[in-house]
Amino acid sequence: MGESPTIRDVAHAARVAIGTVSRVLNGHKSVSEDVRRRVLKAVEKLNYEPDRVAQSMRLGVTRMVACATRDISIPGLASVVNAAEEVLRSCGYTLLLAITDERKERELDLLRMFQQRRVEAIIMTTSYEEDVELCRHIKQLTIPVVLLDRDQPPELDAVTLDHRRGTRSATEYLLGLGHSRIALLTGRPSTRPARERIAGFNEGLAGAGRQAHRGVVKSGGFSAEFGFRETSSLLSTNPRPTAIIAGGMGMLSGVLQAIRVHGLSIPDDISVVAGADTDLAALATPPITAVRWSGTDEGRMAVQLLLNRLGGNRKGPAQRVMLSTELITRASCAPPRNVR
Amino acid sequence: MGESPTIRDVAHAARVAIGTVSRVLNGHKSVSEDVRRRVLKAVEKLNYEPDRVAQSMRLGVTRMVACATRDISIPGLASVVNAAEEVLRSCGYTLLLAITDERKERELDLLRMFQQRRVEAIIMTTSYEEDVELCRHIKQLTIPVVLLDRDQPPELDAVTLDHRRGTRSATEYLLGLGHSRIALLTGRPSTRPARERIAGFNEGLAGAGRQAHRGVVKSGGFSAEFGFRETSSLLSTNPRPTAIIAGGMGMLSGVLQAIRVHGLSIPDDISVVAGADTDLAALATPPITAVRWSGTDEGRMAVQLLLNRLGGNRKGPAQRVMLSTELITRASCAPPRNVR
DNA sequence: ATGAAAGCGCTAACAT
DNA sequence: ATGTTAGCGCTTTCAT
Numbered sequence: 001m002g003e004s005p006t007i008r009d010v011a012h013a014a015r016v017a018i019g020t021v022s023r024v025l026n027g028h029k030s031v032s033e034d035v036r037r038r039v040l041k042a043v044e045k046l047n048y049e050p051d052r053v054a055q056s057m058r059l060g061v062t063r064m065v066a067c068a069t070r071d072i073s074i075p076g077l078a079s080v081v082n083a084a085e086e087v088l089r090s091c092g093y094t095l096l097l098a099i100t101d102e103r104k105e106r107e108l109d110l111l112r113m114f115q116q117r118r119v120e121a122i123i124m125t126t127s128y129e130e131d132v133e134l135c136r137h138i139k140q141l142t143i144p145v146v147l148l149d150r151d152q153p154p155e156l157d158a159v160t161l162d163h164r165r166g167t168r169s170a171t172e173y174l175l176g177l178g179h180s181r182i183a184l185l186t187g188r189p190s191t192r193p194a195r196e197r198i199a200g201f202n203e204g205l206a207g208a209g210r211q212a213h214r215g216v217v218k219s220g221g222f223s224a225e226f227g228f229r230e231t232s233s234l235l236s237t238n239p240r241p242t243a244i245i246a247g248g249m250g251m252l253s254g255v256l257q258a259i260r261v262h263g264l265s266i267p268d269d270i271s272v273v274a275g276a277d278t279d280l281a282a283l284a285t286p287p288i289t290a291v292r293w294s295g296t297d298e299g300r301m302a303v304q305l306l307l308n309r310l311g312g313n314r315k316g317p318a319q320r321v322m323l324s325t326e327l328i329t330r331a332s333c334a335p336p337r338n339v340r
Numbered sequence: 341m342g343e344s345p346t347i348r349d350v351a352h353a354a355r356v357a358i359g360t361v362s363r364v365l366n367g368h369k370s371v372s373e374d375v376r377r378r379v380l381k382a383v384e385k386l387n388y389e390p391d392r393v394a395q396s397m398r399l400g401v402t403r404m405v406a407c408a409t410r411d412i413s414i415p416g417l418a419s420v421v422n423a424a425e426e427v428l429r430s431c432g433y434t435l436l437l438a439i440t441d442e443r444k445e446r447e448l449d450l451l452r453m454f455q456q457r458r459v460e461a462i463i464m465t466t467s468y469e470e471d472v473e474l475c476r477h478i479k480q481l482t483i484p485v486v487l488l489d490r491d492q493p494p495e496l497d498a499v500t501l502d503h504r505r506g507t508r509s510a511t512e513y514l515l516g517l518g519h520s521r522i523a524l525l526t527g528r529p530s531t532r533p534a535r536e537r538i539a540g541f542n543e544g545l546a547g548a549g550r551q552a553h554r555g556v557v558k559s560g561g562f563s564a565e566f567g568f569r570e571t572s573s574l575l576s577t578n579p580r581p582t583a584i585i586a587g588g589m590g591m592l593s594g595v596l597q598a599i600r601v602h603g604l605s606i607p608d609d610i611s612v613v614a615g616a617d618t619d620l621a622a623l624a625t626p627p628i629t630a631v632r633w634s635g636t637d638e639g640r641m642a643v644q645l646l647l648n649r650l651g652g653n654r655k656g657p658a659q660r661v662m663l664s665t666e667l668i669t670r671a672s673c674a675p676p677r678n679v680r
Numbered sequence: 681a682t683g684a685a686a687g688c689g690c691t692a693a694c695a696t
Numbered sequence: 697a698t699g700t701t702a703g704c705g706c707t708t709t710c711a712t
Contacts, residue, residue, distance in 0.1 A: 003482060004455075004458075004482070006704090006705055006706085007705065007706065007707095008705075008706095016682075016683085017682065017683045017684070018683090018684095018705090018706080018707095019682075019683065019684075019685090019707080019708075019709095020681085020682060020683075022706070022707055022708080023681095023682085023707090023708095026707080030681050030682080031681070031682085032681060032682090035681080035682080047480065049452060049455045049456045050456055050705085050706075051397075051456065051458060051704095051705055051706070052456040052457045052458070053393060053396045053397050053402060053457070053458050053704090053705080053706095054397055054688090054704075054705035054706040054707095055705080055706060055707080056393045056688095056706095057391075057393050057394055057397050057688050057689070057690090057704090057705080057706075058687080058688055058705075058706045058707050058708090059688085059706085059707070060688070062393060071422060072412060072418045072421060072422050073415065073418045073419045073422045073635075075413065075415060075418075078412045078413045078415075078418040079413045081412060081437070082411060082412050082413045082439055085437060085438065085439045086439055086441075089438060089439070094436055094438075094453065094457065095436065095437050095438070096404075096434055096435065096436055096437070097421070097425060097435050097436070097437040098425065098429060098434075098435070099422055099425045099426055099429070101426075112389060113434065115344075115389045116389045116390060116391065116392040117392050117393070117434065118344075118391060118392070118393050140387065142343060142344070224619075252619075253619040253622070253623055256623050257622075257623065260623075278619075279564075279592075279593040279618075279619075279620045280619045280620045280623060280624075282593070282597075283593055283596050283597065283600075283620060283624060284620075284623060284624060284625065285624065285625030295413075346688090346689055346690085347689065347690065347691095348689080348690095356698075356699085357698065357699045357700070358689090358690080358691095358699090358700095359691080359692080359698075359699065359700075359701090360697085360698055360699075362690070362691055362692085363691095363692095363697095363698085366691080370697055370698080371697070371698085372697060372698085375697080375698080390689085390690075391688095391689055391690070393688095393689080393690095394688075394689035394690040394691095394704090395689080395690060395691080396690095396704095397688090397689080397690075397704050397705070397706090398689075398690045398691050398692090398703080398704055399690085399691070399704085400704070
């Protein structure tokens with residue numbers, strides 16, 4: 001880094017003052033054609049690139065936005081980040097990416113690091129929405145923060161997904177097929193997607209006049225491992241559920257694996273609904289009914305909210321956008337055995 | 341950003357000189373207990389965070405590493421980035437992420453931006469390895485660059501995957517089952533993974549003493565869309581191939597979709613091998629034989645090479661690491677009809 | 681139209 | 697042990 005030419009080198013080569021070089025590079029009006037040419041030639045010759053660190057320091061603006069998220073190898077999250085980067089870059093911002101792995105300590109570390117790096121805004125998922133320390137640290141930031149599919153703290157902007165309606169639709173659909181023992185697998189209730197799915201599930205059950213105990217909720221994680229473990233244990237109970245809702249982005253593979261291991265077939269022995277519409281859901285055999293939403297829209301919208309804040313609307317009330325979900329019915333659900 | 345307290349504010353609050361604050365914060369020896377306590381209390385009270393932009397400027401070191409890649413919504417790439425971020429962060433580096441979308445212009449833009457931001461190293465996939473302009477721009481960078489699964493330019497470090505052997509194994513396996521019309525779908529030969537897969541394919545065919553024309557190569561893209569399009573067209577030829585190798589990370593879904601649309605069944609009508617071992621490959625029905633490798637290892641190794649350079653070994657010869665691939669045989673391949 | 685110089689926040693070298 | 701100051705590369709204000 002030390003060996004890069006500086007504006008001083010350019011000025012020297014062009015035999016002008018450094019202020020003049022700056023003016024040329026920033027397109028100021030009062031520069032003579034002759035000088036402008038000399039400067040540009042010197043820039044070319046030295047392969048000069050302005051130091052954005054120095055610019056940031058001088059101007060007090062970094063044009064960097066940070067994104068902290070659980071794990072981008074989860075397809076749903078990768079789309080969000082991918083879309084966010086594309087929009088940000090097209091607006092001249094640079095994305096700084098960090099993986100939280102759902103660890104609170106790491107989230108706090110990252111928050112501090114973002115602050116030190118003087119990023120101008122943050123897009124993030126918090127792992128523990130109810131954690132007061134975390135919320136306190138987030139709120140005392142002086143830059144805009146946009147939450148991804150999170151509710152807390154309430155004074156922040158957020159783009160959320162309508163998991164509640166998606167899960168309610170799935171539940172109603174399964175009840176309509178005649179299922180009376182439906183299991184919902186989802187994350188800890190300390191995160192919004194899990195809470196909303198559970199709420200939608202209960203609404204669906206209640207709305208059909210059924211007893212809530214006809215549903216079984218396993219709330220503890222979004223991972224494939226969790227899906228596998230809980231599905232395995234559910235399938236060993238008697239009577240076992242006749243339908244499972246895999247309420248997490250990367251959970252489906254574990255659920256399918258467990259069903260396969262138990263030698264059961266979909267939808268004859270058990271119906272399955274996926275909480276996200278992935279390649280796997282669409283192309284499994286049979287194809288899996290899924291609650292679909294767009295991670296790309298989520299990422300774009302998050303940046304939208306953020307740019308609105310950076311554009312000057314710093315003090316307005318929390319902006320909340322909820323993106324719709326849609327139940328895509330496929331062949332993975334059928335009436336349970338006893339009903340047919 | 342303007343309202344953050346500076347070291348000067350801390351110094352004032354603690355009634356010491358700014359140099360003293362700096363010494364306390366950087367753990368220098370010669371500081372009295374009393375002063376140290378006063379400074380830390382002031383830091384606490386003001387919620388002071390040192391400005392890393394200013395530190396970068398002063399020290400000439402940013403502790404930032406950039407990663408530019410095609411599209412992180414491709415599962416294989418997301419794992420690479422995810423792993424790279426984890427290692428980098430644990431070493432005190434911050435990851436700056438950019439999506440190239442395989443556009444040369446964007447790659448050139450990004451290279452320039454990285455240079456301006458004074459990142460200390462770059463991890464990237466180039467879209468057009470043969471492009472002299474791109475190679476020239478990369479080579480004139482003064483910071484370490486690690487290529488992901490790319491060969492060009494040859495003076496750069498790279499971590500690559502042994503697609504050649506993986507594809508040769510797949511080809512030999514299919515030939516061994518009795519297939520004589522095998523199709524390989526893969527990307528443009530301007531990228532290493534495609535070239536290597538084609539080479540491995542041809543080696544496999546040649547090694548079995550078969551005529552090369554028993555193989556059909558469609559080289560044009562890694563996307564699901566490409567897989568769908570080419571598979572559809574291949575399935576309409578007569579005689580149609582009896583086996584397809586989906587030689588790309590996100591291609592399998594398109595291939596399976598096309599096979600499904602044509603009403604064919606795997607492996608009775610056609611055998612399939614996937615170029616990456618994804619959830620979809622493992623859990624499709626039937627499960628798909630796949631060439632497996634570890635994106636996580638790839639990302640970690642890339643950072644390893646990079647840290648080695650940053651650790652001082654700037655001038656050594658290009659470091660090249662090739663990670664092995666493994667053929668995971670599953671139920672998607674069987675002898676073709678005429679052989680059974 | 682151009683030059684000179686201040687100053688962004690910080691660290692380290694030099695004083696004391 | 698602590699204060700003072702130069703200077704990192706840049707933009708911008710103030711002269712001229």
